[in-house]
Amino acid sequence: MSHLLKKEDVQLNDCLICYSAKERGIHVIGSFICEECERKMVQMNVEDQSYSLIVNRLGKIRDRLRQEGNGEVQS
Numbered sequence: 001m002s003h004l005l006k007k008e009d010v011q012l013n014d015c016l017i018c019y020s021a022k023e024r025g026i027h028v029i030g031s032f033i034c035e036e037c038e039r040k041m042v043q044m045n046v047e048d049q050s051y052s053l054i055v056n057r058l059g060k061i062r063d064r065l066r067q068e069g070n071g072e073v074q075s
């Protein structure tokens, strides 16, 4: 077994979309979206197969927003 990851100061976040632990990305209302998925979301079009999947997962953020009751949904 090799331990290649020694950067303990790097904080990994679980991406909401791809469920991978990533270092870089954006935080949206307590949820994390990695750089890759953010880029995908920007580039994809509505007919894209992954679009509905991502929209579905983003819906979870909206649900959380509603639960917290601060209703500031940016579109």
Ligand SMILES: [Zn+2]
Residues within 6 Å of the ligand: 015, 016, 017, 018, 019, 020, 033, 034, 035, 036, 037, 038
């Ligand atoms: Zn991701």
